[in-house]
Amino acid sequence: MIDDKAYSLSKIELLSDLSSTELAELAFDFQWENYGVGAEIIKQGQAEHSFYILIKGKVDVMIRKEGQRVRRVRSIESGGSFGEFSLLDGKPAATTILCQEECSVLMLDAEGFARMLLRWPWLYQRFIGKLTQNLNEANLILSEAKYKEVLRSALQLTQxxxxxxxxxxxxxxxxxxxxxxxxxxxxxxxxxxxxxxxxxxxxxxxxxxxxxxxxxxxxxxxxxxxxxxxxxxxxxxxxxxxxxxxxxxxxxxxxxxxxxxxxxxxxxxxxxxxxxxxxxxxxxxxxxxxxxxxxxxxxxxxxxxxxxxxxxxxxxxxxxPLRKRKRDIPILAQGFLEKLAKKNQRNVPVLSQEATQLLLSHHYQQGNVSELIQVIERSFHISEQDVIGLEQIFFGPTAEQNGHTINLLGWPTLKGLLMKGSLIGWLRRSVATMFIALVLLLLFRPEVAVSTKVFALVWGLWWPALALISPFLGRLWCTVCPFSTIMDFVQRRIHKNHPIPQVIIKYDYLIFSILFLTIFWVEVITDMRFNPGYTAILLISIQACAIFIAILFPRHTWCRHFCPLGGFIGTASVGAMLEVRADTSVCLNKCTTFECYVGTKSVSGCPMSQHLPYLDNNLDCKLCFNCVRNCPNGSVQVNLRLVGREVWHLVRVNQGFVVFIGVMLGILVPLNYFGAFQTKELSDAWKAWFTLFYWGSGFIGGIVAWIIAKPFKTKSASLRVKLIFALTPLVLAGHIIYQVAYIPGIRSLFFAVVYKTQAGLEMYNISAAFLAYSIVSVFGLVLTGITIALVLLRTKIKRSSQSTT
Ligand code: SF4
Ligand code: SF4
Ligand code: SF4
The missing domain is CATH 3.40.50.300 (P-loop containing nucleotide triphosphate hydrolases)
Structure with missing residues (x-):
């Protein structure tokens, strides 16, 4: 057998430098051992063991780390050796040697191993070289095993x-x-x-x-x-x-x-x-x-x-899909709310009938039940009351950025000012103080208001300025509006917080239209522009209504659903060059707290109940910049954009506003042409005819617009709705023309054009009012024409691209 052993050892690379005599000498100390499949030749942690040379078969080197499964580090084939390292360092075996096949090994006990090293010390070097190589391989394998362990734990989710x-x-x-x-x-x-x-x-x-x-x-x-x-x-x-x-x-x-x-x-x-x-x-x-x-x-x-x-x-x-089983929607929605309420330890909110109808009208093509879950979770987290109404339901695609914009918040000074909010607060307080002073002046010292031209400026400058500024800068007036500041001041102290009746939300365009018609009519009939007392009463009435609504309902319900002035400048600002929007990718991927809507401890949430990722038009954004201050993710942007572009991109707009636009257009005829028949003192007959024509044309305008635009049941604005919104420049031009006549001194202002003829210098006078009418009319007509053309063009492109896909 000694010959056998020496012969087997002669094939081992580790011992290849030994002569036949030396091999025979060494073989003397080795013993043959045989193991079956699955046998453990060395166990991990075993204190005493031997050195082995595998002559036949295959073994696996296995390792178990705390809390993990046994892992194979590598395999050893015939000709390899094992056990030497723990013999060298005197520590228990670091791995288990497991037979994968029937194995024959030559075993050298610890004493024999020591003798071998004394006899052939260069073997140390061989072992150290092998150890280094094994360690490198083991490291690679272990790091791969670690990676897989991570994968395993990442994948084995049981929660x-x-x-x-x-x-x-x-x-x-x-x-x-x-x-x-x-x-x-x-x-x-x-x-x-x-x-x-x-x-x-x-x-x-x-x-x-x-x-x-x-x-x-x-x-x-x-x-x-x-x-x-x-x-x-x-x-x-x-x-x-x-x-x-x-x-x-x-x-x-x-x-x-x-x-x-x-x-x-x-x-x-x-x-x-x-x-x-x-x-x-x-x-x-x-x-x-x-x-x-x-x-x-x-x-x-x-x-x-x-x-x-x-x-x-x-x-x-x-x-x-959910759209094929819509009967499930109310049950699912209420079920989600119950589970959310339980998890968050809150009362279970109920969905209002209108909110349920809105949920039923949607097709959920983006994400079926998951989409419904998102809508319900969002409405649950942003609702402050136990009834979830239309204002808390946001769905469909989030707002898209249309075309190139410049984010003004990239300018650090402006960003700092808006984030701090102190400048806006100061401006609001100043305007509110001036407003109170004006009302007191009109009430108690009207003659001073008239003689100092303050009164004339209110009607002659403020109104036309609003109509002129809003199409360019949006609802910037609302940023500092005193009605809003005073209403907010009262609301912070007295607040009933009743849910807004759904009928108000649904038909707010009718409220705007009727209030707008009423205020204009009262103004004309009472000749209010020449009466400081009536003007003061009008301002106080508007303020009282705003306060009353603010006490009853949450946030700035007055501004969102009632204020005719807000309706007017909101419509004008749809195409404005200033917008507040969010980076929807940040909102969708990063935000779970919705501060833009719910607010923070120091700044209230959006007064207009807007959830920024879904805000895609200016109509209901009153530029208060609360969202800029509240958003913890820096998602909100204040953008400069191309004037008018929003009209041909309208999606989620309050489509009922077409009625309001129709009303505003309708009353332009009596407003602008009845003046010609007006005597200095308004006669009863004139008032009666004006009233008839005014309300008649207002109603006809609203109804015609409604008939043209209907049915506005779809979530996104139809072509007809966009076409009516495209008339906004014309409507505004008409109102500016009406207001221009009241600018103090404009009727007595003329521009002279002097030109030279053979007979000498000739002069041609142009009335400032006529010039203003002409410029505004041309602008109104041209802008309306361009907007209509772009709406039609864009719709055509969209339809043809849809038909090709
Ligand atoms: S909507 Fe009306 S009350 Fe509100 S801020 Fe604008 S103008 Fe003022
Ligand atoms: S704007 Fe800010 S707070 Fe609002 S949803 Fe987006 S990330 Fe959230
Ligand atoms: S919070 Fe933002 S979205 Fe809401 S009204 Fe103010 S500026 Fe517009």
């Missing part, structure tokens, strides 16, 4: 029960899904779930898993979109192609062993990976249930999945 609401819909849908779940829990074989995005395929997979597997079994979710890059190599890896029983111990099936492997959008795997997955599923047999999901019609499956993979799935089930 899905908290992720899903567990609601399917109404009794009919719930019964059907329950029946399917029961069927799948009894059935054998893998499952394909089809359905649109957000229909609840993953939730269904989770509940199938719950019913089929043990509670602690892994539920591993991987995404088909990244499968090829991330997981392909983890489907099935064999160390040894000749021996497929040796499976790499970190493949996906190992990780999901005993549980479920859920592959989302399985059709997005490349055909090659699909084939590999099919082989892996067949090879791994029943190691875990595989559930694939995809957005496809059941009849279309053979087109998007290769036959080999298709055959792996014994069952297929299609989950219907």
């Amino acid at each position: 899905y029960k908290d992720k899903f609401y567990g609601l399917w819909g109404g009794p009919r849908t719930t019964a059907e899904i329950e029946r399917k779940l029961e069927e799948f829990s009894q059935a054998k074989g893998h499952i394909l779930l089809t359905g649109e995005r957000g229909t609840g395929r993953q939730m269904m997979a989770w509940y199938i898993h719950q019913r089929q597997a043990l509670t602690e079994a892994p539920f591993v979710v991987v995404d088909g979109r990244r499968f090829d890059q991330q997981w392909r190599d983890l489907i099935l890896e064999s160390d040894n192609q000749e021996n497929p029983s040796s499976i790499y111990n970190s493949n996906l099936f190992d990780i999901a062993e005993g549980g479920t492997l859920f592959i989302r959008e399985i059709n997005l795997l490349s055909p090659h990976t699909q084939l590999k997955l099919a082989q892996a599923i067949n090879f791994q047999k029943n190691k875990c249930i595989v559930i694939g999901s995809l957005n496809s019609e059941p009849d279309d499956l053979d087109r998007v999945i290769i036959p080999e993979l298709r055959k792996c799935f014994a069952h297929t089930y299609e989950i219907a």
Whole structure:
């Protein structure tokens, strides 16, 4: 046998420098040992063991780290050795040596090992070289193993029960899904779930898993979109192609062993990976249930999945999109609210009838039930009351940025001023003080107001200035409006906070229209522009109404749903060059707290109940800049943009405003042409005829606009709605022309054009009022023409691009 041993040792590279005599000498101390498959030659932590040279067979070097599974570090084939390192450092064995095959080894005990090193000290060097090489390899393998361990823990999520609401819909849908779940829990074989995005395929997979597997079994979710890059190599890896029983111990099936492997959008795997997955599923047999999901019609499956993979799935089930089972929407929505209320320890809010109708009218094509969940979660978090109304329901696509804009907040000084808010606060207080002083002056010293021209300036400058400024700078007047400042001051002290009646929200355009008509009519009929007392009463009445509404209802309900002045400048500002908008990607990916809507401790939320990612027009943004101060994510922008562009991009606008535009257009005829028949003292007959024509044309204007624009049931503005909004420049021009006549001194102002003729200098006088009328008319007509043309052009382009896709 000594010859045998010496012969075997002669083939070992480690001992290749020994002569035959030396090998014979060394072989004397070695003993033969044989081990079967699965035997452990050395155990990790074993204090005493020997040095081994593997002559035949194959062993695995296994390691177990605390709290982790046993992991294979590497394999040793015949000719390799093991046990030397712990003999060298005198510590217990760091790894386990496990036989993968029948093994024959030559064993040298610790004493013999020491003698060998004394006899041939250069062997130290060989061992140290080998140790270094092994350490490098082990490091690589261990870091790969660590990576896979991280993957494993990332994938083995079992807290899905908290992720899903567990609601399917109404009794009919719930019964059907329950029946399917029961069927799948009894059935054998893998499952394909089809359905649109957000229909609840993953939730269904989770509940199938719950019913089929043990509670602690892994539920591993991987995404088909990244499968090829991330997981392909983890489907099935064999160390040894000749021996497929040796499976790499970190493949996906190992990780999901005993549980479920859920592959989302399985059709997005490349055909090659699909084939590999099919082989892996067949090879791994029943190691875990595989559930694939995809957005496809059941009849279309053979087109998007290769036959080999298709055959792996014994069952297929299609989950219907939410728009095909709308009866489920109210039940689901209320169910989500109940669960949210329980989780947040709040009263369960209820959805108002109008809010429910709004939810029912939506098609949820973006995300089905997931989209509904987002809408409900958002409404729950932003609602301050137990009734969720129209104002808390935001859905559909978020606002899109149209064209190039310049964010003025990129200018640090302006940003600092707006963030601090002290300048705006100071301006508001100053304007409010001036307003109170003006009202007192008009009431108690009207003669001073008239003689100092203050009174004339109010009517002659303020009104025309509003009409002129708003189309360019938006609702900048609202930033400092004294009605709002005083109303806010009172509201902070007395506040009933009743929910806004839905009828007000739904028909606010009628409120604006009627109040606007009334105020203008009273103003003309009472000749208020020449009467300081009446003017003071009008201002006090508006302020009293604003305060009354502010005490009753939340936020600035007056500004959003009542104020005719706000309605006028809001409409004018739709095409303005100044806008407040949010970076929707930041809002959607970063924000869970919605401070722009709910506010912070120091600054109240949006007074107009706007949720910034959904704000896409100027109509209801009163430029208070609260959102700039409140947003913790720096998402809000104050942009400069092209004038008028918003009109041809209108989407989520209050479409009822077409009635208001029609009313404003209608009254221009009596306002601008009845003056010609006016005597110094307004006669009763004139008043009667004016009243008739004024209200008649106002109503006709509103009704015609309504008939043209209807039905405005869609969420996004139709072409007709946009065309009526495109008339805004004309409406404004008409109102400016009316106001220009009241600018103090304008009727007696003339511009002279002097030109030279053969007879000498000739002079041509142009009245300032006529010049103003002409300029404003031309501007109004040209801008309206351009806007209408652009609306039509853009719609045509959009339609043709839709028809080609
Ligand atoms: S909507 Fe009316 S009350 Fe409100 S800030 Fe604007 S002008 Fe003032
Ligand atoms: S604007 Fe700011 S607070 Fe509002 S949703 Fe976007 S990130 Fe959130
Ligand atoms: S908070 Fe923002 S969105 Fe709301 S009104 Fe003020 S500026 Fe406009």
